[in-house]
Amino acid sequence: MVTTPPQSRLTKDLILDHALRLADAEGAPAIGMRRLARELDVTPMALYWHFKTKEQLLDAVADRIFAEVDRDLGRGGWRTRFERLLRAVLAVVRDHPSAAELLAGSGGFGEHQLAVQESALEVLRQAGLTPEQAANVSGHALTAILGMVRSEPGRSRAGVTSDEEQRRLQARLAALPPDRFPRIVEAAGPLSRCDDPDAYDEFGLSLLLAGVERLADPPRRR
Secondary structure: OOOOOHHHHOOHHHHHHHHHHHHHHHOHHHOOHHHHHHHHOOOHHHHHOOOOOHHHHHHHHHHHHHOOOOOOOOOOOHHHHHHHHHHHHHHHHHHOOOHHHHHHOOOOOOHHHHHHHHHHHHHHHHOOOOHHHHHHHHHHHHHHHHHHHHOOOOEEOOEEOOHHHHHHHHHHHHOOOOOOOHHHHHOHHHHHOOOOHHHHHHHHHHHHHHHHHHHHOOOOOO
């Protein structure tokens, strides 16, 4: 029986899937050409056949994440459809611990990234926003979603911290001088952990959508 050499089985999808799993497990800096080649049992040059540079590979991994975003927004008004898109992006970012880091450094010209942005701009234009406003909102919306996940209390770059780490952080905040930082001391608990991630996400999305609604339907002067 003839065994197919590993290099001939290597595809872009195989490389991207493995790189994404590696990034989710250890963080985006874990992605390296030599390590990927070793774990895929190929030579580094086999990877460079598909991706000319590491930056090109990282951009492709980021676009691979956007491929999972559900862009079927269904029927309804612009707010309903835009909220569905935001929730779809948030769900994917939640599914991949490395997403925030990878997407923040991405060039944004991947096929799937462009498709998601096009969907966002289309809905926002239907809301009556100008092209400039729609572009600003779509950019800030992605930044806000990435920030929501990365800055969730009790979360580090590597993911959710342990209970012990969260207790240490809470104790450190609670021990601050109360005469100088009274509000931080009283909020030591919610600043160091997130007991209800779903409520945390709902609050963030509500703030974001409220701002877009204000742009789409500005208050009329009396």
